[in-house]
Amino acid sequence: MDKSFKIPPKSPAYLTKANKLPEILIGLIGKEFKLTGKTRTDGSAIRKIIAREFFKNELPERAMDTEFEIVPPRKKGVPKILREFIDTYVVTSGTSYNLQVWNRIPNCKTVLVKYDSGASLKCNEVRYVFVKIDNENNKIASIIILTADYIETHFGKFGKPTIKHQLLISNKARNQIYSSESKVLYYPDSRKLSYYITDSYDKHNNSIANEPNLQNLYSIGLLVEIVAKKLVGRILESNSTKNRGQALERMTLELLGYEMAIGKNLMGGFPDIPNQLLEVKVQDAQTVDLGKFSPEREEVVFIENNLTTFDVRYLIALTDPKTGIIEGIVLAPGEKLGEIFTYVSDVSYKCQRSIPMSFFDLYKGQCVFNP
DNA sequence: TGGGGCTGACTTAGATCGTA
DNA sequence: TACGATCTAAGTCAGCCCCA
Structure with missing residues (x-):
């Protein structure tokens, strides 16, 4: 993914309005996408595809290095497509999708990006882009953009953060x-x-x-x-x-x-x-x-x-x-x-929330925001 | 729903090469 | 010789899946 996506926008006001996001991504519906079965490969591929669509459109103006600060140590919990404050997820098969949000409490007001102007981007402002894949036809079936608040209102609160310790041999x-x-x-x-x-x-x-x-x-x-x-x-x-x-x-x-x-x-x-x-x-x-x-x-x-x-x-x-x-x-x-041996330096944690697959099926062929 | 597991993308460090 | 660019290997860590 292009490095420019790792720089936040000049200010929160520069972010593309959430209700405009479907207009940018709608062109991906029906496009071919073959799952490799390698989870991180697929996740990365989808992220690049989404990023490319934003690139085709006009990216929000970038912040200068001196204008902002990434608050979490090692940028943990900061969305991958920082310029649009978006994280992407691949939805494949099963009766429910297990959404896992890493290293941040999704619906809280913890600051992730702090601007010198006093403005900030918080956890609850991240936009979650779910790309549903049609496994049989290897195509993108739908794209659903949700906020953490929408997810909690419609599907229930996120589970308690579960910690994951890792050791390297x-x-x-x-x-x-x-x-x-x-x-x-x-x-x-x-x-x-x-x-x-x-x-x-x-x-x-x-x-x-x-x-x-x-x-x-x-x-x-x-x-x-x-x-x-x-x-x-x-x-x-x-x-x-x-x-x-x-x-x-x-x-x-x-x-x-x-x-x-x-x-x-x-x-x-x-x-x-x-x-x-x-x-x-x-x-x-x-x-x-x-x-x-x-x-x-x-x-x-x-x-x-x-x-x-x-x-x-x-x-x-x-x-x-x-x-x-x-x-x-x-x-x-x-x-x-x-x-x-070596312990993985920082402890990672995740918040989980299952979303029924029927929800994604409802919007087949569509690209929608908080429907 | 919480927890555990594998895997490989991404990041970082180190090595090598090219040019001034 | 110094510096930067590029390549490669090692290290890090989180995405998705599965199970109890």
């Missing part, structure tokens, strides 16, 4: 683990746990639902022997992303000696296996999604025992993305992860 670090003899990289338990853990295996009947029982907590050293080393070489069936994590969890439970009825649901929550204070993760790309909890900062997980994210043991299975074979294991207390 570089290929270099990964290869170091692969080239080691055991293929297992591990570190001893946190000092707090070291007084409670045991090095001897004793099959017991505690459910995974139980809170950690400090008498039966296996040490990382023992977990390496009974779980980690035995996981190396096993295959994680890659039928779906979520199932793979669960497959690893089941394998781990089995190796720990817990009995799991076939088809029985796992606990969910944090950590995955509370009874062993063990969080299980699969990694075949560079990024490990830690989810809501992260040991980057110490956070109490079990108040009763004052156990924190630093004490939780992380078992990360490094797998080959093509074969699903576990080629290496990282087993370390949360407090160590940051020393070995």
